[in-house]
Amino acid sequence: MKLKFITGISLLLIVLAASCQSDEQMEFNRYYSGGSVIYLAHCQNCHGEKGEGLQALIPPLTDAAYLKNNKTSLACYVKNGLKGKITISSRTFEGEMPAADDLSPIEIAKVLTFVTNSFGNKTGLINLQQVQANLEKCH
Amino acid sequence: MKKLIGALVIILFYSACKSNKTPSALPILGNREPVTKTVDGKTITDTVYSTIPDFKFVNQYADTITGKSLDGKIYVADFFFTTCPSICPVMHRNMLKVYNEFKTDDNFRIISHTIDPKYDTVPVLKKYADKLGISGNTWWLLHGTKDETYQIAKNYLVSVQEKNPQGEYIHDGYFILVDKQKRIRGTYDGTDPAQVTKLIADIKVLKAEPDQVGAK
Numbered sequence: 473m474k475l476k477f478i479t480g481i482s483l484l485l486i487v488l489a490a491s492c493q494s495d496e497q498m499e500f501n502r503y504y505s506g507g508s509v510i511y512l513a514h515c516q517n518c519h520g521e522k523g524e525g526l527q528a529l530i531p532p533l534t535d536a537a538y539l540k541n542n543k544t545s546l547a548c549y550v551k552n553g554l555k556g557k558i559t560i561s562s563r564t565f566e567g568e569m570p571a572a573d574d575l576s577p578i579e580i581a582k583v584l585t586f587v588t589n590s591f592g593n594k595t596g597l598i599n600l601q602q603v604q605a606n607l608e609k610c611h
Numbered sequence: 612m613k614k615l616i617g618a619l620v621i622i623l624f625y626s627a628c629k630s631n632k633t634p635s636a637l638p639i640l641g642n643r644e645p646v647t648k649t650v651d652g653k654t655i656t657d658t659v660y661s662t663i664p665d666f667k668f669v670n671q672y673a674d675t676i677t678g679k680s681l682d683g684k685i686y687v688a689d690f691f692f693t694t695c696p697s698i699c700p701v702m703h704r705n706m707l708k709v710y711n712e713f714k715t716d717d718n719f720r721i722i723s724h725t726i727d728p729k730y731d732t733v734p735v736l737k738k739y740a741d742k743l744g745i746s747g748n749t750w751w752l753l754h755g756t757k758d759e760t761y762q763i764a765k766n767y768l769v770s771v772q773e774k775n776p777q778g779e780y781i782h783d784g785y786f787i788l789v790d791k792q793k794r795i796r797g798t799y800d801g802t803d804p805a806q807v808t809k810l811i812a813d814i815k816v817l818k819a820e821p822d823q824v825g826a827k
Binding site for chain 1: 741
C-alpha cells in the first residue's frame with residue numbers, strides 16, 4: 473500500500489517535471505526560432521550565415537566565453553550599437569556596429585537567444601524580462 | 612519581396628533558355644550599333660559595342676588609376692561604401708572568393724568604387740582593405756568625386772537597368788564583368804553566393820576566349 477502510494481507520487485512528480493521541462497523547452501524553442509528569422513534579417517549580412525564575421529572588419533559570434541562574460545550587456549550592444557576596441561577569439565576588432573533601435577525588447581531577447589545558442593554557443597534562454605532589466609542599465 | 616520574385620523570374624528565364632553545357636563564349640552586353648564603313652572600296656557593316664569610357668580615380672595606395680591601368684586586364688567592378696550596414700559586407704564576403712581565386716593573375720583586377728567619397732577617404736579605404744585582408748594590386752578601392760563615380764556607374768549599370776528597370780542599381784550590389792576590350796560581359800547579384808560562383812566560372816570562360824588571350 474505504502475509502496476504503491478510512493479510509486480504513485482513519484483510518477484506524478486516525474487510527469488510534472490517532464491511537462492514543466494517541456495514548457496521551458498517550448499519557450500526556448502519559440503525564442504530560438506523567432507530569433508533565427510530576426511538574425512537573418514538584421515545580423516546575418518554582417519556577422520555571416522555561420523556567425524563567422526568578416527575578416528578583421530566584423531567579429532565572429534563564436535567566442536562563447538565573450539558572450540557568456542558579457543551576457544547582461546549584449547542587449548545594450550544590439551540596441552545602442554557597439555564601437556571601440558574589443559577582443560574576440562584572441563583577435564582585436566575596432567569597428568562600429570550600428571544601433572538596431574528598430575528592434576523591440578522581445579525581438580532582442582529572441583535574437584540573443586538564437587545567437588548565444590548557435591554557432592557552437594550554448595548559453596540557454598535569454599528572455600524578455602532579462603532583456604528589459606539589462607536595457608535599464610545601458611550606459 | 613518584389614525583388615525576390617523578380618530574381619526568381621530572371622532565374623527561371625535564365626535556366627529555361629540556358630543549355631546545360633558550359634558556354635564557350637560569354638555574351639556581349641550593352642548598347643551596340645551597326646557602323647558602315649568603306650574598306651578597300653567595299654562597303655562593310657561592323658557592329659560596334661559600347662565600351663567603358665576612360666576615367667581617373669585614386670586607389671587605396673593613393674595611386675592614380677585610369678582606364679589605361681586596366682588595359683589588357685579582365686576586371687570586375689562594383690560600388691560600395693565602407694560604413695554600409697546592409698549589403699556591402701555580404702558583397703565583399705562574396706568578392707573575397709573572386710579575389711582569392713584570381714589574386715595571382717596579373718591580368719585580372721577588381722575595382723570597388725566608393726559612393727561615399729566624403730567619408731571614404733584614401734586612408735579610410737586603405738584601412739578597410741587591410742581589415743578585409745587584401746593586399747597587392749589585385750583589388751583596388753577607388754576614390755573619386757561623387758559626380759565622377761555616378762557618371763561611370765551609369766556606364767557599368769546600363770545593362771543591369773535593362774534587366775531590372777525598377778532597381779536602385781548603384782545600391783543593389785551588382786558585380787560587373789568587363790573584358791580586355793572594356794566591353795561588359797556579365798552582371799551578377801553580388802549578394803547571392805550562387806551568382807558569384809557563376810561569375811568565377813564565367814571569368815574562366817572569358818579568359819579562354821581567343822580575343823581575350825591575344826589582347827594586350
